[in-house]
C-alpha cells in the first residue's frame with residue numbers, strides 16, 4: 001500500500017484513494033491516510049526545501065493515525081463516523097486556543113483543503129503543454145485553493161519552494177509511472193477518485209458547518 005516504505009508510486013496513491021469510498025459513499029480513514037502517506041513520500045523526494053510542508057502534513061496525518069489506533073478507534077473508521085462522534089461528544093472546537101487537542105474534524109479539514117490544491121495541480125499537470133512550467137501550475141493551483149488559509153510568510157515560503165520544481169516532463173517522470181504520456185494517462189485515471197473523495201468530504205463538512213474550523 002501507499003503507506004509502506006519505498007519509492008513513490010502514483011499507482012499506490014491511486015489505489016488508496018480509489019478504495020476510500022464505500023458503496024454507501026462513506027470515506028474510509030485508513031485508505032485516506034494511506035493515500036496521504038504516499039503523497040508525503042513523494043514530497044520528501046523533492047528535497048529539503050519542501051520539508052516545512054511535509055512536516056506539517058506528517059503531523060496532521062499522525063494526529064489522525066493516533067485517533068484511528070486509539071481507544072475510540074471504531075469511531076474513526078470513516079469521516080462520517082468521526083464527524084458524528086466528535087460533534088455528539090463536543091470535541092470540535094469552534095473557537096481558537098481552547099487548550100484541547102486538535103480534533104479529527106479540524107485536522108481533516110486542513111488535509112481536505114490541501115486535497116483541493118492537489119486536484120487542481122494534477123489537473124494542471126495533466127492538461128498542461130509539454131513545455132509548461134510545473135512551478136507555475138503549482139503556484140496557480142495553490143493561489144486558487146490553500147493560499148487563502150495561509151499567512152503571508154507561509155505563502156512566501158511555499159512560492160519560493162515551488163520555484164525549485166523540475167520542468168513538467170521531468171516531474172512526470174519522477175512520478176515513477178513510466179513515460180510522461182503514461183503518467184498523464186494515469187493522472188486521468190486518478191483524478192476522478194480524488195475528486196470524488198473531495199466532493200463527499202466537502203458536502204459532509206458543509207452539511208455540519210465545519211468548513212471554517214479555526
Ligand SMILES: CCCCCCCC/C=C\CCCCCCCC(=O)N[C@@H](COP(=O)(O)O)[C@H](O)/C=C/CCCCCCCCCCCCC
Nearest residue numbers: 010039040042043052053056057110111114117154158175
Ligand atoms: C501525484 C504526484 C504528484 C503530486 C505530489 C504532491 C505531493 C504533495 C504532498 C503533500 C501536500 C502537502 C499538504 C500540506 C498540508 C497543509 C495543511 C495546512 O494547510 N496547514 C497549515 C494550517 O495548519 P494549522 O496551522 O491550522 O494547523 C499550516 O500552517 C501549513 C504549514 C506548511 C505550509 C503548507 C503549504 C502547502 C503547499 C501545498 C503544496 C505542496 C507542494 C508540493 C509540490 C509538488
